[in-house]
Amino acid sequence: MSSIAPRAIALTAHALARDVATAEAVEALRGAGVRSIVLKGPSIARWLYGDGSPRPYADSDVLVSPARLAAGARALESIGYSLHLDDRSVPGTDSHHLWLQRHGDGCRLELHWRLPGVRGPAEPAWRELSANTEVTSLAGVEVEFLGLPARALHLALHAAGHGFDLEKPLEDLRRGVRVAPASCWRAAAELAAAIGALDAFAAGLRAISEGAELAARLDLPGARFSTVMEMSAARASSRSVNVQKLLCDRGAAATARELVRVALPSAHFMRFRYPGARSGRIALATAYARRLVSLAAELLPVFRSVGRANLRSRR
Amino acid sequence: MTGPASSGAVRLRPGAVEWREVEGEIVAVDVQTSEYLAINRTGAVLWRALEAGATADQLAERLVDRFDVERGAARRDVDEFVATLASRGLLA
Numbered sequence: 046m047s048s049i050a051p052r053a054i055a056l057t058a059h060a061l062a063r064d065v066a067t068a069e070a071v072e073a074l075r076g077a078g079v080r081s082i083v084l085k086g087p088s089i090a091r092w093l094y095g096d097g098s099p100r101p102y103a104d105s106d107v108l109v110s111p112a113r114l115a116a117g118a119r120a121l122e123s124i125g126y127s128l129h130l131d132d133r134s135v136p137g138t139d140s141h142h143l144w145l146q147r148h149g150d151g152c153r154l155e156l157h158w159r160l161p162g163v164r165g166p167a168e169p170a171w172r173e174l175s176a177n178t179e180v181t182s183l184a185g186v187e188v189e190f191l192g193l194p195a196r197a198l199h200l201a202l203h204a205a206g207h208g209f210d211l212e213k214p215l216e217d218l219r220r221g222v223r224v225a226p227a228s229c230w231r232a233a234a235e236l237a238a239a240i241g242a243l244d245a246f247a248a249g250l251r252a253i254s255e256g257a258e259l260a261a262r263l264d265l266p267g268a269r270f271s272t273v274m275e276m277s278a279a280r281a282s283s284r285s286v287n288v289q290k291l292l293c294d295r296g297a298a299a300t301a302r303e304l305v306r307v308a309l310p311s312a313h314f315m316r317f318r319y320p321g322a323r324s325g326r327i328a329l330a331t332a333y334a335r336r337l338v339s340l341a342a343e344l345l346p347v348f349r350s351v352g353r354a355n356l357r358s359r360r
Numbered sequence: 361m362t363g364p365a366s367s368g369a370v371r372l373r374p375g376a377v378e379w380r381e382v383e384g385e386i387v388a389v390d391v392q393t394s395e396y397l398a399i400n401r402t403g404a405v406l407w408r409a410l411e412a413g414a415t416a417d418q419l420a421e422r423l424v425d426r427f428d429v430e431r432g433a434a435r436r437d438v439d440e441f442v443a444t445l446a447s448r449g450l451l452a
Binding site for chain 1: 374375376378379380381382383384385387388389391394396398
């Protein structure tokens with residue numbers, strides 16, 4: 046008779062079931078000649094949660110070469126997945142994946158074509174990340190995990206992507222900082238520099254105090270994203286944090302262009318986001334009008350919050 | 361007493377289960393059937409030994425060392441545990 050909480054058992058069993066689904070996906074990709082690397086979930090649980098703490102996850106994450114993305118999506122369609130969302134169609138996001146779902150069993154899979162926070166070209170980044178992987182067995186299938194430096198890098202990028210919104214990436218990062226040796230983090234920093242992810246890497250590490258110390262030891266560049274992390278720590282709205290992230294990353298002109306794109310996204314996105322907009326042109330125009338009105342109301346506090354953060358940083 | 365594992369070493373069949381240790385216990389999913397198993401701390405000791413492979417005597421020895429139980433009782437527990445896993449096709 047087990048003595049651990051039924052919830053811990055259920056969460057772990059669910060995660061293991063995802064591993065079975067991930068292994069099936071890797072086999073399908075391999076069958077179509079698409080090399081893949083399993084991200085997050087099992088690669089983090091095995092590496093950082095060997096102490097027996099539960100590390101739940103609810104979906105599969107797989108990285109493929111950007112050049113093989115379409116072939117990968119087709120391979121996954123052959124085992125029942127269908128495209129739910131291509132995040133390149135979502136304005137204002139750091140796009141990096143296709144989100145697929147399988148209706149029969151509710152499996153969700155994120156087919157990544159790059160890691161979040163990577164600013165360099167995606168194909169060379171894939172070549173760097175796929176150059177050193179760890180081959181292992183997952184649910185009876187041979188799969189690849191990122192090598193440890195790339196996995197450490199991904200921990201920081203994941204934390205940077207979520208700021209302080211989610212505890213799980215922060216706990217993963219805390220454990221990674223504790224467990225991985227300095228040489229691993231130094232290699233992660235070199236890899237981050239090679240793929241154009243150094244700013245996000247530094248920002249992610251600075252999301253936790255142990256990481257900030259490590260960032261200082263690694264002599265990482267100044268906190269270009271420090272205002273983003275401060276706003277996140279102060280529980281600023283996610284929209285404010287995203288605007289500030291854009292401002293830090295791409296400057297004022299690009300941020301203004303992006304805000305226009307957020308206000309007036311593609312019709313495809315509008316139909317996805319607002320089901321009522323699917324019934325015709327007038328319904329679509331009405332959805333745009335409603336979006337503009339609601340955004341105007343939302344953006345005023347965002348601009349105030351961003352303005353205050355930038356003023357503070359200049360003092 | 362002759363149990364299913366008395367004649368030689370047995371081990372978890374590679375690829376048959378995906379499992380994780382949680383708070384000292386084992387949660388496993390049978391890859392073929394998608395059924396899950398929750399194994400308590402006593403079973404977890406045997407499970408870890410079965411990952412590398414062990415005879416029934418070696419498994420019983422582990423229980424004696426770990427839980428200070430009488431050897432005959434330990435062997436009965438081992439035989440029952442191993443038979444359960446074997447009936448599910450999880451042993452090689």
